[in-house]
Amino acid sequence: MEKLKKHWWKVLAALLLFYTVIAGLLMDAPRLHILNETIRALHFHVPMWFGMLALLLLSVVYAVKYLRSGELRHDRYAVEFANAGLIFGILGIVTGMFWAHYTWGKFWSFDPKQNMSAIALLIYLAYFVLRGSFEDDHQRARISSVYNIFAFAAMVPLLFILPRLTSSLHPGNGGNPGFNAYDLDSNLRMVFYPAVIGWFLLGLWFASLRVRLRLVQDKLEDNL
Numbered sequence: 159m160e161k162l163k164k165h166w167w168k169v170l171a172a173l174l175l176f177y178t179v180i181a182g183l184l185m186d187a188p189r190l191h192i193l194n195e196t197i198r199a200l201h202f203h204v205p206m207w208f209g210m211l212a213l214l215l216l217s218v219v220y221a222v223k224y225l226r227s228g229e230l231r232h233d234r235y236a237v238e239f240a241n242a243g244l245i246f247g248i249l250g251i252v253t254g255m256f257w258a259h260y261t262w263g264k265f266w267s268f269d270p271k272q273n274m275s276a277i278a279l280l281i282y283l284a285y286f287v288l289r290g291s292f293e294d295d296h297q298r299a300r301i302s303s304v305y306n307i308f309a310f311a312a313m314v315p316l317l318f319i320l321p322r323l324t325s326s327l328h329p330g331n332g333g334n335p336g337f338n339a340y341d342l343d344s345n346l347r348m349v350f351y352p353a354v355i356g357w358f359l360l361g362l363w364f365a366s367l368r369v370r371l372r373l374v375q376d377k378l379e380d381n382l
Contacts, residue, residue: 168363174356178202181349188346199257201349205357206250213243213361214282218310221303233299234372235365236306240285242365246357247279262327271328274316281309 182201217239224232254272255265266272288305292298321328 167359171356171359171363174352175360178205178349178353178356182353185345185349196257196260197346199253200346201353203250203253203257205350205353206246206253208354209358209361210243210246210250212358213239213246213365214310214313216365217243218307221306224299224303228296230295230299230376231373233295233303234369234376236299236303237289238365238368238372240282240306241368242361244279244282244286245364246361247275247282251275251279258327267327269328270321270324270326271317274321278313278316281312285309 178201182198187195187197217236220232220236220239224230224236251272254275258267258269258272259265262269285302285305289298289302292301
């Protein structure tokens with residue numbers, strides 16, 4: 159019972175994702191023009207981007223904590239939340255490419271939203287390259303923490319502001335209405351919101367395992 163109380167959110171993540179996969183593929187979906195059955199990708203593509211944003215925000219929070227305290231433990235959390243966020247970002251852009259293939263006719267049509275998303279991911283890939291160029295733990299943590307804050311600050315306009323300033327095929331950008339203006343009916347909402355929570359909890363679970371591994375490695379290195 160004690161383990162269940164401690165790990166309840168992991169059980170919830172597994173249940174929500176199981177529900178997302180089954181209900182997202184089998185429940186009735188609205189027959190929207192062009193989208194048709196591809197609307198089911200909404201439960202996988204969009205929640206992964208939401209999960210990415212939440213995880214990268216947590217990474218920035220721990221980067222700031224490191225800069226204030228100088229504790230390497232905070233840097234470990236920052237890098238692993240960024241790691242999980244980047245994985246979700248890559249999965250989000252890949253699922254978006256497949257969705258675009260069946261709705262826009264191409265995997266990559268150089269839509270502003272696609273281009274800006276790719277740039278944002280490249281900025282975070284550079285974060286890991288930067289970390290690999292330093293040998294001293296504190297120097298690596300200090301410089302990468304500053305870069306982490308910059309990367310998140312750059313990602314926000316890339317994803318939410320610049321695509322809205324030009325024409326775009328992507329819903330909610332460049333005058334193209336978002337799904338709320340279409341028919342995000344009760345069936346979609348019943349799956350979409352649990353999917354957002356489930357994918358985020360999965361990312362949190364992955365990051366927590368990686369953090370525990372890093373902290374154990376740190377202790378082993380300190381004892382050598």
